[in-house]
Amino acid sequence: SVGAQWNMFGWGDATGLMTSTTNSDYAPSVTTIGESICGNASYDIARKQLGGSWRLPSGASFWDTNSGELYTLKGILSLNGGNFKCTYTISDGNSGSSSITNTITFPAMGIRNGTDVTGRGSYDFCWSGAAGGADGGAYCLNFDSSSSYWNSKERYYGQSVQPVSE
Numbered sequence: 455s456v457g458a459q460w461n462m463f464g465w466g467d468a469t470g471l472m473t474s475t476t477n478s479d480y481a482p483s484v485t486t487i488g489e490s491i492c493g494n495a496s497y498d499i500a501r502k503q504l505g506g507s508w509r510l511p512s513g514a515s516f517w518d519t520n521s522g523e524l525y526t527l528k529g530i531l532s533l534n535g536g537n538f539k540c541t542y543t544i545s546d547g548n549s550g551s552s553s554i555t556n557t558i559t560f561p562a563m564g565i566r567n568g569t570d571v572t573g574r575g576s577y578d579f580c581w582s583g584a585a586g587g588a589d590g591g592a593y594c595l596n597f598d599s600s601s602s603y604w605n606s607k608e609r610y611y612g613q614s615v616q617p618v619s620e
Contacts, residue, residue: 462565477589481497509620510617511524560597567611
């Protein structure tokens, strides 16, 4: 039933069940742009629901080129069978040593406004753990078949999350 279970969550709703379209209902004590809820079980759905060291990915401002884990995926996503796929390689930093290639898949979930869902299979919005924007929103990565971009959306929008672990 509506509000009983979602796969798109309002920013700062650790229950995952809220459908309010009032921005101030979501993490109301987090007000500073760039302030993070990563790992805060009161607001971080990944930490609250998965426990352990799981959390939302970090993210910061529009113009900072070192804006955290989610921001670094901007520009390297590709649409693959209705999902967005990101493959990247991490080196351990030592000359001539090993590297790890990892692939993250983001389902094209669309977006939820209250109980109305649009865009499934066409685009996705994925929350970071950082508050942002003069609108009292939060930072997220938006992507579709032709582009990806860093944005700030109102907190009440239901968006996907991509938990990370320490």
